[in-house]
Amino acid sequence: MDAELNVKEDEFYPLRRRFRGFLPVVVDVETGGFNPRTDGLLQIAAVMVRMNAQQELYLHRTLSYQVQPFEGANLDPKALEFNGIKPWHPFRFAVPEQEAIETIFKAIRTEIKLNECNRAILVGHNAGFDLSFVHAAAERIGVKRNPFHMFSILDTVSLGALAFGQTVLAKSVQAAGIPWDNKEAHSATYDAQKTAELFCHIINRWQQLNAVAPGAEMAS
Template structure:
């Protein structure tokens, strides 16, 4: 069975392509590097879809500003990079529990509609994002986390293989996706760029997955 067939051969099946997992691209912006102590400040997620010839595309995007949890550490150096003012009076931030609940609701819907069993996080240096996601889930006591607890697709690794680039900006440029430096380091922009990069790489490898020679059907 190839990537563009279901069990009855009628439609593409993203569930077949990834063994029952739905790739969902996630990016977080944070107040530091320690998931246990540092604030989660933004989260964004992009779901993916497969077209009638088995190519992967971006589907829906959600993103939220997040209130720092009580006692959260926030490193000034991190705020200099992401440009976030977590205490700005006009910042439309949600508590962690509400932000995660909204993201997970959309992810569960996408998993259900795709015929998959669970989501798997896609990210650039993905274990960083998964670590902050899992820490926030533990803090908030959310029970229905749709993501696999430790498996990921890491676009830094994939881009290193496909393009010889591991930095997101350089990988996106190598993939002819362009790059807006003014928009970078917002969770939504980085997530959509990472999603486009992941789709580009998966689609380039599609002929190999389907049993053809490299370069066929690209």
């Protein structure tokens, strides 16, 4: 599924200097457990962010997929109870892992080029978890051009703790004044978009408070 949010193409400025050549991509995964090598990837969502003339970040585009568990994947009943996913439900319309990962990676590579960046950096809430599943899936399907940095991340747990004294996603989002619906939580699409809103809010607020002097140079 591909959705667009707050698209402002006339205000688009490359992100090449904002994060030292990294393109932030907000990712959330829902899984059948905690082990990225043995437990199934069941949902993945990636939110692309862009920057306007004022060096403010905004949500641009969301890609999300229901994913078929890879052959032999472990599916922990406790994990499925928590996220509410029924892996074999006929109306889940899940796609193979390879299709989901390759489509998202292709879109990210396009954004890297458009933003004149070197590679992507994964943004997430407890981002190390999401990155581990992305890398494991990429390895399983034999991806040769993984756009994400192998280990560097931007984590909204730390950003939320800094900005609001909160580490739980729902509490950080609400502290930022962003609407939160518990009924929608624990789906990759919803959590990725709320994480992206939180990330943009904190980065933009920091910029406002500090009146970043190199801003004009960043947009050049």
